[in-house]
Amino acid sequence: MSPQLLNIIHFNDVYKMTENRTTQSGKMLPVVDSEGLTSANFDHVVAFSERIKWIRNSWPKAQGTGKYLEPQGLVLFSGDLFSPSVESLLSKGMNMVLLMNELSPDACVPGNHEFDFGRARFNQLVEFCNFPWILSNVQEQTPKDNNEWKTLVGLSDYRILKRAGLKIGLIGLMSQWVLILDAWKATNPLSRENMKLNDMQKTCMELSQKLREDEGCDLVFALTHAEHREDLDLAIDVAAYPADCETIKKANGKLEDLPGVDAIFGGHNHNYYLGKGVNLGDQRGTNPPTIKSNDFDTEEKYNDLLVVKSGFDFNDLSEVIIRVEDRSGKYRKKVITSLKVIRHNRPVDELRSQNIWLESSMSSVLTRQYNNEIMKSLISSVATTDDEIEVNSQETRRQETIIGNWVADAMLGWYQYQQRKLTSDSNTPAPLYIMTGGTVRGDMKLGPGEITRHQMIQLLPFETTLTLLQVEGSVLLEELNGVLTHDPSDPRVRFPVVSGFRVEWDSRIKKKKKEEGKEEGKEEEKAVKKVIIVKETGEDDTELDPKATYPVLTNTYLAEGGSGFKRFKEIKARTTYAEVAMYQALLFYINDLRTAEYQKRLEKSKSVSDGVQAAINIMKDLFEVKSDGYDWLEQLMKDAVVNVLESAPESSPLPRIEFKAKLGRIKDVSAS
Structure with a gap:
């Protein structure tokens, strides 16, 4: 044939x-x-x-x-x-x-x-x-x-x-x-x-x-x-x-x-x-x-x-x-x-x-599809707040801001929430988080009142995804020094935005011009004086160890050497479920808040738990199932609860956001 x-x-x-x-x-x-x-x-x-x-x-x-x-x-x-x-x-x-x-x-x-x-x-x-x-x-x-x-x-x-x-x-x-x-x-x-x-x-x-x-x-x-x-x-x-x-x-x-x-x-x-x-x-x-x-x-x-x-x-x-x-x-x-x-x-x-x-x-x-469902969803509300905060993209590029810190905490919070569900371990240590202020955009006012999907996406409007790096302490110090040491000839400002650690630096330290060189036998002064790892567990905060390796959550732009983070490019990123666009992670974080609030209400609601048990009892009697033989029925109800937990939060009240991330993570010691 x-x-x-x-x-x-x-x-x-x-x-x-x-x-x-x-x-x-x-x-x-x-x-x-x-x-x-x-x-x-x-x-x-x-x-x-x-x-x-x-x-x-x-x-x-x-x-x-x-x-x-x-x-x-x-x-x-x-x-x-x-x-x-x-x-x-x-x-x-x-x-x-x-x-x-x-x-x-x-x-x-x-x-x-x-x-x-x-x-x-x-x-x-x-x-x-x-x-x-x-x-x-x-x-x-x-x-x-x-x-x-x-x-x-x-x-x-x-x-x-x-x-x-x-x-x-x-x-x-x-x-x-x-x-x-x-x-x-x-x-x-x-x-x-x-x-x-x-x-x-x-x-x-x-x-x-x-x-x-x-x-x-x-x-x-x-x-x-x-x-x-x-x-x-x-x-x-x-x-x-x-x-x-x-x-x-x-x-x-x-x-x-x-x-x-x-x-x-x-x-x-x-x-x-x-x-x-x-x-x-x-x-x-x-x-x-x-x-x-x-x-x-x-x-x-x-x-x-x-x-x-x-x-x-x-x-x-x-x-x-x-x-x-x-x-x-x-x-x-x-x-x-x-x-x-x-x-x-x-x-x-x-x-x-x-x-x-x-x-x-x-x-x-x-x-x-675009003109109907997508555009309608874009203007729908996803959260509410009692606060009022101005987002100024020029400020976030040049200095520490409340909105920058809130976004950093949200990125780290979303990642950590997923990681702890994945490992079923509430004590899974958090990584460090870093981006630059230029990541946060969308000059606008947020709150008081409802916040839309459009506004949240405007905060992080690029397709840049999150990624996880294993970074030596000495490399992180070098990169922080690079972006915090002011170069008078460079009009761009790459101010870091962090979560999970604090930085003390001296803004008076400037990069020397090539022709100036450095004094023989004298090391060039570093802008970063101290990096402190913030512990969640209530333990004392510790200073960064240059020889230790730390998990660092960042975005692909920095991971590929952007904004002056050249050493990050040498590190192979670890494949992780975190590789979603930052705006998507932000909206997932808000949805997690909504789901968590919904679950708390379910746990606190005796009427709901009584109702579920009553339904089990009714079905048990209806099918004449003996008390030692209705595991399948309890499993059926459990499956129903799972579906409710995954879909019902959409119809529950909007989560309340508080923009109260304090300043002081990037502390300029020259002002002291």
């Missing part, structure tokens, strides 16, 4: 329905200003959608269940859809559901950001999807299933599709690394305590055997949301190779006699990546960036692997052409002999050269 061809479109990690505005030099502009959102440009999504349609239409067709013709290929998505972006924050992910419904993929695996808004919201969003989600290695216990481990509600553990004369099995996997550090693990602990994560490799092997032997699948693909190395290690374990490659020959084996999957289509890392067994054909686009090399690329064990990871955020999609041959093997009846990829980079850049674009159904969907 002649070889068969299978066509696939793959993409992953898409967040933003509007394209960020930038300066001519490429500098990112704010996502909001005093008027509202600064971008309503959907061109990149429309172009992406049209490119998918164009590729689909080029595929061979076959008659469907009626007289219509169906393209004989697959569209696969590897996770991270519902968040993060300013539009997703405002619609709690619904904007991306409507967008993806229009793209209509054949299968998707969830990513870590699917759970940013909590498990209850995840369930709601999945219900509105007209495309299937697959998650094979995460299970939950529910009372209605007698507490057996089952696939998450609304998801499938695998999917079987027939395309191009082939029966194809699809598996969905999330890695342990991703799940441990993602936003889902930071949601209400009750919502995940009846869940378990199974090993990717074991799940993959078990399901691939079932799909081939019991379901008669010709090919099995794994959709993954994992780190690059995790995907590569998985590919080795499940023998995702092309037939007759050097790796198989060296092992004196035959691919058809090996169990496993045929190829891996992954997401999570935002770099476009192809395994060494993939043949890169054409690269379409006006100026496709070079595929980034990795430190593991030279490792021989990773040769010949069939792994495809397709960038992020509508910048890239992979057009995949797979050649399949029959083999009579112990495990595989068909094998991949070649996997070719055509990379489509930024289709929008090609279309922008055209004077007129054809009408697109995608643009209609996005316009309605």
Whole structure:
């Protein structure tokens, strides 16, 4: 029999329905200003959608269940859809559901950001999807299933599709690394305590055997949301190779006699990546960036692997052409002999050269969503305050301010709240927090009265995300000295904003000009005199140890060496669920305040607890369940309470904010 061809479109990690505005030099502009959102440009999504349609239409067709013709290929998505972006924050992910419904993929695996808004919201969003989600290695216990481990509600553990004369099995996997550090693990602990994560490799092997032997699948693909190395290690374990490659020959084996999957289509890392067994054909686009090399690329064990990871955020999609041959093997009846990829980079850049674009159904969907739900959510209130505070961006750049300290405390407070829920340890030590005053924008008055989402986003209007660094005390001292030692020739002021520690410095110390040099045998005087670590536990505060290493929460701009923090660039950031835009973390912090207040009211309300117990008793009597046999009923009520805790705070009173962060964290000793 002649070889068969299978066509696939793959993409992953898409967040933003509007394209960020930038300066001519490429500098990112704010996502909001005093008027509202600064971008309503959907061109990149429309172009992406049209490119998918164009590729689909080029595929061979076959008659469907009626007289219509169906393209004989697959569209696969590897996770991270519902968040993060300013539009997703405002619609709690619904904007991306409507967008993806229009793209209509054949299968998707969830990513870590699917759970940013909590498990209850995840369930709601999945219900509105007209495309299937697959998650094979995460299970939950529910009372209605007698507490057996089952696939998450609304998801499938695998999917079987027939395309191009082939029966194809699809598996969905999330890695342990991703799940441990993602936003889902930071949601209400009750919502995940009846869940378990199974090993990717074991799940993959078990399901691939079932799909081939019991379901008669010709090919099995794994959709993954994992780190690059995790995907590569998985590919080795499940023998995702092309037939007759050097790796198989060296092992004196035959691919058809090996169990496993045929190829891996992954997401999570935002770099476009192809395994060494993939043949890169054409690269379409006006100026496709070079595929980034990795430190593991030279490792021989990773040769010949069939792994495809397709960038992020509508910048890239992979057009995949797979050649399949029959083999009579112990495990595989068909094998991949070649996997070719055509990379489509930024289709929008090609279309922008055209004077007129054809009408697109995608643009209609996005316009309605933007003009209605998103703009309405932007002006809605999220908090209230009795205080009145003026935000002056010039002041925050040059000196310590109450609003700067409040924002720093909020960032640290949100991170610590998530970290302690993740570890289930209320004594988990807090990191230090640092940013510069230029991060805080939005010249305006806050309070007294209600505060809107728009105002909160205006405070931190950039897409800059939070990140965690492990910083030696000596490096932190050096960086603080760098930004606090005034340079008369530099008009820019980079005043630090901190939480979790205090700084004593002398504003009289100025940077010497190069020609002045320094006196022989005399060390240059430092502006920073002392850094004091503030303890939460009531213990005495301690001075920073230059030889110790401290966890430091900051933003990616500083972590990449911006604002004079050059030594930070030398430190590799730790992957963490904290990597969300700062404005999103701020609104999450406010929502956490609302949830915490709601939970306190529930705990204090005897009438509520009595009502829950009464409901249990009524149902117990109704079903004539003995007192020692209604664990399932209590679990059912517990699940209901979890849903209430995650969703009901939205209808509860607004949280009250107090802008009472005291000054004195950056103390100028010259004024003493």
